[in-house]
Amino acid sequence: VVLTQSPGTLSLSPGERATLSCTTSHKITYLAWYQQKPGQAPRLLIYGASKRATGVPDRFSGSGSGTDFSLTISRLEPEDFAVYYCLIYGLSEYTFGQGTNLEIK
């Protein structure tokens, strides 16, 4: 399964809305989103495309089905600037997206 994450870099200001995208070459059922800050392990944000993990603020939301999925951060906080990855499972393998670097404008 080919996984395409976009954009590669997203430059926004605190308070703005961020929308990140993952597109797959085949229909998939399970998609997760992760946040990674420098020097830290990734943190699970969203699983099952739209379910927030424990402790994740409600400004984070996931949507989509089939081949097109999105992560939306409704109002960016300073701590949200990080790299985000999507993760899919298909054909007995897991694949991460290439990552979106969400940076402060």
Place this chain on the structure above:
Amino acid sequence: QVQLQQWGAGVLKPSDTLSLICTVDRAFLTNYYWTWIRQPPGRGLEWIGEAHSSGVTNYNRSLASRVSISVDTSNKQFSLKLRSVTAADTAVYYCARVANGAGSYYNFDTWGQGALVTVSS
């Protein structure tokens, strides 16, 4: 809250075997798949493979010929071995748990702290 603690890392020479262990605190190893992921410096995440205590394993096809992952329930740990390493295997290696339950599947819900492995002659 389960915690994963990684052991091993450091510097290896080309053709060495990489060996890492992840110990699991307060978890039932038999109920989950356990997985390894790596991240080369400044780059993205790559899934390496997973293992269950039953012996079932799944590996990234690009690494399958060199990798083995196993689970040791008696010692509450799982391990990664990667043979014949090269500089391209230099990365931070993470262990993680594959979620299983409460509607959460096919994601990695708990991670170790990561361990840098450098391959250099």
